[in-house]
Amino acid sequence: MRPGVRLWKCVLVNALMCALAGPASAAAAPDQKTTYLAPLRAAEEKIGALDDFHRLGQLSAAERKTLEETKGRYLQMLGTYLTNAGDADGAARAFGWWTQLFMAERTAQLPNGALAGATAQDAIEAIVAQARNHQVVILNEAHHVPQHRVFAARLARELRKLGFDYLACETLDAGVMAPLANGRVEKHAGFYSREPMYGEFLRSALLDKWKIVSYDTGGPTGESDMVKRMRLREEEGLENLLQRIFDRDPQAKVFIYVGYDHAAERQIPGRSIPYPMLAEILAKRLGTDPLTIDQATMFAYPERAAEHPLYRTVLGRFARSRPFVLAGPESGYEVIGSSRGRVDMQVVHPDEVRIVETGRPLWMATQAGLSPQAVPGELLPAKGRRLIQAFHMEDGPEAVPADMVMVEAGKKAPMLMLPPGQYRYAFEE
Structure with missing residues (x-):
C-alpha cells in the first residue's frame, strides 16, 4: 500500500463516526448529555467479534483479505471511540490491527548508515531551540494516541515561554472562532478533544493564556470527489488561519x-497525498518557513507487528527514557519513514504502553505525571459494564472528563489517573 493511503481511509472512517454519534444514553447519569458509551457501543456492534483480529498473524492471505473487506474498515472507528472513552490500550490494539491489515508494505525510508552518525537529543529541548528561529511550529499526532497529546501539552508550555501566543488545533469546531471562550473545555468544542488527555492539553493552554483558535473545516460536505474535497479542506483551513x-x-x-500528513511541507512522488498539505500552502502564502515535527510514526504498540520497522532498532541504539529526536551528524535532523524529506524533525517516543498495576498504561504516570485513584466503591456496577468518569469539580455538566475507565462487574476495576485537584464523578452504562 502506498504511504498516504492512510489519510483516505481516515476520511472515510470519520464520516462513519459522525453518523454513529447519536443521542445520549438513557441510562447515563443525569448530568450527561453528550455520551461516550453510545457511539462506542455502536462501533462495537458494527465490528462484532474480535477473535480473528487476535489471531491475525495466523490467518491465510485469503482469510486476511476477507477480514479486511468485512470488518477492517471499522477498526479506526472502534479505536477512536475507545480512545475517547479513555481506553488507550484497547484503542492501540484496534489501530494496530488496522495497521497490520492496511499498511503491511511500509518501508524504512532511511539511507543506509544514517543512524550511525545520529545523536539523540531531548525532544522538547531540541524543538524549543529550533522554534526560536520560526514564527510557526506545526506538530502532528496519531489521533488514537493520547500520549501524543501529553507531549503536545509539554511542548506548548515551553513555546508559550518563547512568546508563542496562538494555539490552533485541528479538532476544534471551525464554525467558532474562539471555541473555548467560556474558559471551559467542553465536549461540543471538537471531536478529538473529547478525549481526556486532549482535554487536559487544552485546559493547560487556557491556564497559560494561549489564544486558542479553530480552523479545520473537514472539507465541503457536498463535494463527492474525495480528492477535491480533501484539497479544499487544506485551502479552507489555511483561509481560516489567515483570517483569524x-x-x-x-x-x-x-x-x-x-493530525498526520497535514504537517508535511513538501510533496514527494510516491510518498505524498496528490496535493499540497496545510504546512506547505501556509509556508507559500505567508512566505515563512514553519518548523514541522512528526510524532505519528515512531511510537510503540501493544503488538510489535504494528510498529514502524525501524522503531525497535532506534530504541535499541538510543536508550532514552523520554521522547527524543535524532540530530544528524552535521546539521538537521533524521526523519524515518514516509515523512522523511517532508518534515524538519521527528519525535521518537519510548515504549511505555504496557499496562501496569493500576490497570493503565505506564506513560500516564511517567510522562503525564498523573496519580492513581481508586474508583469510588459506590460507582462499581452490580452487573454489566459502566464507564466511570471523573470531572474537575469546577467544570460544568458538558465538560470533557479529566479521566474515565470502563469497569465490568466481577472484574478488578482499573484505577483513575488524575492530576492534583478535587473531582466529582458520573457514569454511563
Whole structure:
C-alpha cells in the first residue's frame, strides 16, 4: 500500500463516526448529555467479534483479505471511540490491527548508515531551540494516541515561554472562532478533544493564556470527489488561519496542532497525498518557513507487528527514557519513514504502553505525571459494564472528563489517573 493511503481511509472512517454519534444514553447519569458509551457501543456492534483480529498473524492471505473487506474498515472507528472513552490500550490494539491489515508494505525510508552518525537529543529541548528561529511550529499526532497529546501539552508550555501566543488545533469546531471562550473545555468544542488527555492539553493552554483558535473545516460536505474535497479542506483551513490570526496579527507566533500528513511541507512522488498539505500552502502564502515535527510514526504498540520497522532498532541504539529526536551528524535532523524529506524533525517516543498495576498504561504516570485513584466503591456496577468518569469539580455538566475507565462487574476495576485537584464523578452504562 502506498504511504498516504492512510489519510483516505481516515476520511472515510470519520464520516462513519459522525453518523454513529447519536443521542445520549438513557441510562447515563443525569448530568450527561453528550455520551461516550453510545457511539462506542455502536462501533462495537458494527465490528462484532474480535477473535480473528487476535489471531491475525495466523490467518491465510485469503482469510486476511476477507477480514479486511468485512470488518477492517471499522477498526479506526472502534479505536477512536475507545480512545475517547479513555481506553488507550484497547484503542492501540484496534489501530494496530488496522495497521497490520492496511499498511503491511511500509518501508524504512532511511539511507543506509544514517543512524550511525545520529545523536539523540531531548525532544522538547531540541524543538524549543529550533522554534526560536520560526514564527510557526506545526506538530502532528496519531489521533488514537493520547500520549501524543501529553507531549503536545509539554511542548506548548515551553513555546508559550518563547512568546508563542496562538494555539490552533485541528479538532476544534471551525464554525467558532474562539471555541473555548467560556474558559471551559467542553465536549461540543471538537471531536478529538473529547478525549481526556486532549482535554487536559487544552485546559493547560487556557491556564497559560494561549489564544486558542479553530480552523479545520473537514472539507465541503457536498463535494463527492474525495480528492477535491480533501484539497479544499487544506485551502479552507489555511483561509481560516489567515483570517483569524495572520491578517489580524502578521507577526503572530503560532503553534498549530494537526493530525498526520497535514504537517508535511513538501510533496514527494510516491510518498505524498496528490496535493499540497496545510504546512506547505501556509509556508507559500505567508512566505515563512514553519518548523514541522512528526510524532505519528515512531511510537510503540501493544503488538510489535504494528510498529514502524525501524522503531525497535532506534530504541535499541538510543536508550532514552523520554521522547527524543535524532540530530544528524552535521546539521538537521533524521526523519524515518514516509515523512522523511517532508518534515524538519521527528519525535521518537519510548515504549511505555504496557499496562501496569493500576490497570493503565505506564506513560500516564511517567510522562503525564498523573496519580492513581481508586474508583469510588459506590460507582462499581452490580452487573454489566459502566464507564466511570471523573470531572474537575469546577467544570460544568458538558465538560470533557479529566479521566474515565470502563469497569465490568466481577472484574478488578482499573484505577483513575488524575492530576492534583478535587473531582466529582458520573457514569454511563
